Amino acid sequence: MSGDFAVVGKALPKVDGLAKCTGQTKYADDLSLPRMLYGKLLRSPHPHAKILRIDASKALALPGVFAVITGKDLPIKFGIMPSSQDEHALAVDKVRYVGDPVAAVAAIDEETAERACELIEVEYQKLPAIMTIEEALKEQNVRIHEDFGAGGNLHKVVALEFGNVDEGFQEAEYIREDLFFYQGSTHLPMEQHACLAQYDLDGKITLWSSTQTPHYVHRALAKVLQMPESKIRVIAPPVGGGFGGKDDPFSHEICAAKLAMLTGRPVKITLTRDEVFYTHRGRHPVLMWVKTGVKRDGRITAMHFRSFLDGGAHGSYGVATTYYTGALQPVTYKIPHYKFEAVRVFTNKPPCGPKRAHGTPQPRYALEIHMDKLAEDLGLDPVEMRRRNLTGPHHVTVNWLKINSNGVRECLEKVVEASGYQKKRKRGGGRRGVGLAISTYICGAGLPIYWNDMPQSEVHLKIDRTGRVTAFSGAIDIGQGSNTMLATFVAEVLGLRPEEIALVTADTDLTPIDLGSYSSRVTMMMGHAAIQAAEKLKKLLFEAVSEKLGVPTERLVARDHRIYDRENPAKSIAFDEAARLAEAKFGTLAATGSYWAPKKLGTYKGSGVGPSPAYSFSACVAEVECDPETGQINVEKIWLAHDIGRPINETLVIGQVEGSVYMGLGEVLMEEQEFRNRLGIHKIPSLLDYKSLTTKEMPPVETFLIYTDEPNGPFGAKEAGQGPLSPVIPAVANAVYDALGIRIDEIPITPEKVLKALEDKAKGGKGRVGPERMPDFQFPAPIKVEPPK
Numbered sequence: 001m002s003g004d005f006a007v008v009g010k011a012l013p014k015v016d017g018l019a020k021c022t023g024q025t026k027y028a029d030d031l032s033l034p035r036m037l038y039g040k041l042l043r044s045p046h047p048h049a050k051i052l053r054i055d056a057s058k059a060l061a062l063p064g065v066f067a068v069i070t071g072k073d074l075p076i077k078f079g080i081m082p083s084s085q086d087e088h089a090l091a092v093d094k095v096r097y098v099g100d101p102v103a104a105v106a107a108i109d110e111e112t113a114e115r116a117c118e119l120i121e122v123e124y125q126k127l128p129a130i131m132t133i134e135e136a137l138k139e140q141n142v143r144i145h146e147d148f149g150a151g152g153n154l155h156k157v158v159a160l161e162f163g164n165v166d167e168g169f170q171e172a173e174y175i176r177e178d179l180f181f182y183q184g185s186t187h188l189p190m191e192q193h194a195c196l197a198q199y200d201l202d203g204k205i206t207l208w209s210s211t212q213t214p215h216y217v218h219r220a221l222a223k224v225l226q227m228p229e230s231k232i233r234v235i236a237p238p239v240g241g242g243f244g245g246k247d248d249p250f251s252h253e254i255c256a257a258k259l260a261m262l263t264g265r266p267v268k269i270t271l272t273r274d275e276v277f278y279t280h281r282g283r284h285p286v287l288m289w290v291k292t293g294v295k296r297d298g299r300i301t302a303m304h305f306r307s308f309l310d311g312g313a314h315g316s317y318g319v320a321t322t323y324y325t326g327a328l329q330p331v332t333y334k335i336p337h338y339k340f341e342a343v344r345v346f347t348n349k350p351p352c353g354p355k356r357a358h359g360t361p362q363p364r365y366a367l368e369i370h371m372d373k374l375a376e377d378l379g380l381d382p383v384e385m386r387r388r389n390l391t392g393p394h395h396v397t398v399n400w401l402k403i404n405s406n407g408v409r410e411c412l413e414k415v416v417e418a419s420g421y422q423k424k425r426k427r428g429g430g431r432r433g434v435g436l437a438i439s440t441y442i443c444g445a446g447l448p449i450y451w452n453d454m455p456q457s458e459v460h461l462k463i464d465r466t467g468r469v470t471a472f473s474g475a476i477d478i479g480q481g482s483n484t485m486l487a488t489f490v491a492e493v494l495g496l497r498p499e500e501i502a503l504v505t506a507d508t509d510l511t512p513i514d515l516g517s518y519s520s521r522v523t524m525m526m527g528h529a530a531i532q533a534a535e536k537l538k539k540l541l542f543e544a545v546s547e548k549l550g551v552p553t554e555r556l557v558a559r560d561h562r563i564y565d566r567e568n569p570a571k572s573i574a575f576d577e578a579a580r581l582a583e584a585k586f587g588t589l590a591a592t593g594s595y596w597a598p599k600k601l602g603t604y605k606g607s608g609v610g611p612s613p614a615y616s617f618s619a620c621v622a623e624v625e626c627d628p629e630t631g632q633i634n635v636e637k638i639w640l641a642h643d644i645g646r647p648i649n650e651t652l653v654i655g656q657v658e659g660s661v662y663m664g665l666g667e668v669l670m671e672e673q674e675f676r677n678r679l680g681i682h683k684i685p686s687l688l689d690y691k692s693l694t695t696k697e698m699p700p701v702e703t704f705l706i707y708t709d710e711p712n713g714p715f716g717a718k719e720a721g722q723g724p725l726s727p728v729i730p731a732v733a734n735a736v737y738d739a740l741g742i743r744i745d746e747i748p749i750t751p752e753k754v755l756k757a758l759e760d761k762a763k764g765g766k767g768r769v770g771p772e773r774m775p776d777f778q779f780p781a782p783i784k785v786e787p788p789k
Helices: 017-021 057-061 110-119 133-138 165-171 214-225 251-263 273-279 318-327 361-378 382-387 408-419 482-494 522-549 575-586 650-669 728-740 751-762
Strands: 037-043 049-055 065-070 101-107 121-126 154-162 174-182 194-199 205-209 232-235 267-270 286-294 300-310 338-345 432-442 457-463 469-473 501-505 556-559 562-565 572-574 589-595 615-626 633-645 701-707 783-785
Touching: 037 110, 037 251, 037 273, 049 101, 057 065, 057 110, 065 110, 065 251, 101 110, 101 251, 133 300, 133 338, 154 318, 165 286, 165 300, 174 361, 194 251, 205 214, 205 251, 214 232, 214 251, 251 267, 286 361, 300 318, 300 361, 318 338, 318 361, 361 382, 361 432, 361 650, 361 728, 382 408, 382 432, 408 432, 408 615, 408 633, 408 701, 432 728, 457 522, 457 575, 469 482, 469 522, 482 501, 482 522, 522 556, 522 562, 522 572, 522 575, 522 589, 562 575, 572 575, 575 589, 615 728, 633 650, 633 728, 650 701, 650 728, 728 751
Parallel strands: 037 267, 154 783, 205 232, 300 338, 469 501, 633 701
Antiparallel strands: 037 101, 049 121, 065 101, 154 338, 174 286, 194 205, 194 267, 286 300, 432 615, 457 469, 457 589, 556 562, 562 572, 615 633
16 A cells, blocks of 8 residues: 555654653553542462461551451452453462462551551461472472363463474474573563542442553453443553553452442552562563474474463463464464464462563574574575575465565565674674574454454544544553554544544543554554544545535545645635534534454464464564673664554654564563562562663664555554564574574573583583473374465
């Protein structure tokens, strides 16, 4: 798709940027209501224990305390996915991780609420804690969930085979297998989780919450509180960073609502930074094994991929995450025969969930290093190895995913050329190196979390007689710029400026449905709904103006605040006058737009994870300088090309790419969600101690936007918020190998691991640090799926 756009593709400021920069934006914790109480949660000090007794009498007797609730007050389970309804707002029978909420207090101020929590007496009976993937796979006598999961401490087991993998390996002229480990990490949003609940005299609950998914919070509240959905209103103020960490419904949201109901007063709960670390829902630690058969020229004949996921104590998005660790490998590379096996286990640690790029950075890290190793074994250049296996446009993968536009080849060529990769590789000297990787990501999940036939996103528009346009959408801006996207789509169609569009967003009473800001879905899905609604209103405006000017509607153009005759631009009417003409002719000017994703091709069990209206593609080259004496790695520069389809706002796209690079570098170099042995206590639950990139470590990033004009995208657009993260991590790992000749097959790549690998190499070893063996686990026979012809 191409076109002469007025605002689409331009480098314009965010519509809410000024308010955020000047401190006018009100986040959830900024909100206050008269007679407001403050809530606090009492959390478990043990990773696994039965609750024998809870005595809240001393807390209730403390002056200033209005209510105390425990698990018996909220006995109904909830969860984000229909298949993972395994959480209580407050633990009922036992606790499953350090930080598991046990009781909640509402008091006159935070200090009193904290003191009340200290006065609550809880008697525990400690149970053995399961802290690793290996323990979870072996342990049968101690179960974290007695009545949930796939048996023992297994949450989800997947075994799928597309084509005939045995035949594919028989065709191979060379076979390699590797083992990798990807450490867990947390989201680290600037804003902590916060919510405020109010219970009205008419029996209605209103919850303001820092959430990415107001629609799903609304559903969870209705279920747990046993209230009609019509009696619940959820409003999401602007979110100060989410990255997936605010996708789930959470205990503090449900407890705030319940406490407001009991006290008849507004209740606010804001988590401390320490609590945010334990609330978590971050990146899964994943152990991965990959075996690939190739011809001598590098063409893949078969691949077998296994994932072992540490899910923490609850399900969260874990079923989807499990499938995502295997779903997208065939989207970048042509794999004629593919077998994927995965198991997600429960452990006594905070629940993992959907951190940015959800389930795909881990396998991409393994796959891209594995591809470099294969290339070296075959004597091939890593670039050429990839070229010979890349997918193209209008391709259906072996696991039935339909690719439309595909810019992966252009992305690869761009970063290779711009970085001078071929000249810089294998320079020797033992200090500087370059590494390469490619990746892909979805542009919105093809299916909603709760499968149904209703739209995934809806937009309402209205124009009043002053010419003011207001857009209503359930989408929530979490910093990624969805408000600017909404305003830009509407403005482009109606011939206005984005900043002139009034926005009402993320309010389940006032706005139509949008399922949430996750899976890079908002631009794709909300965008289509917004364009559809705007086109309907433009049609009414054009009919009224056509009648007034005596010009056929097909000759009319909306641009620069007026509607004019394409053949005689002087013949025009101002937009506000056109609005009055249309209202006089048609009455109230309002329109709706809705979006349904295309139907998925696959029909096998598990085929609901992976399908998307479109796929973005990225390629990255990283240049590093390594100090062999200290093990320190400095990333000197990143070159990243991203297949954006068409950028709706170039400034925001580049910002999203750079943000992805920042997060990817943190994960590959330093971030770790680590716990103290059997105690289950987080080692570093603070911004001071948890290592993340600072401006000092952040290298220059050269971004290239590759235009492919996605036919399924609004104005040709694809996602930009998550896909660029994944290739950064393996590109750095490959660069370290190029510099030092050592392989760190687990992240983060710390100085200690670098020195250990160098020492091993000096002693005649492989110069490798990483996992040594796969867990002893028997996967079931796979579901066999015929590949598309």
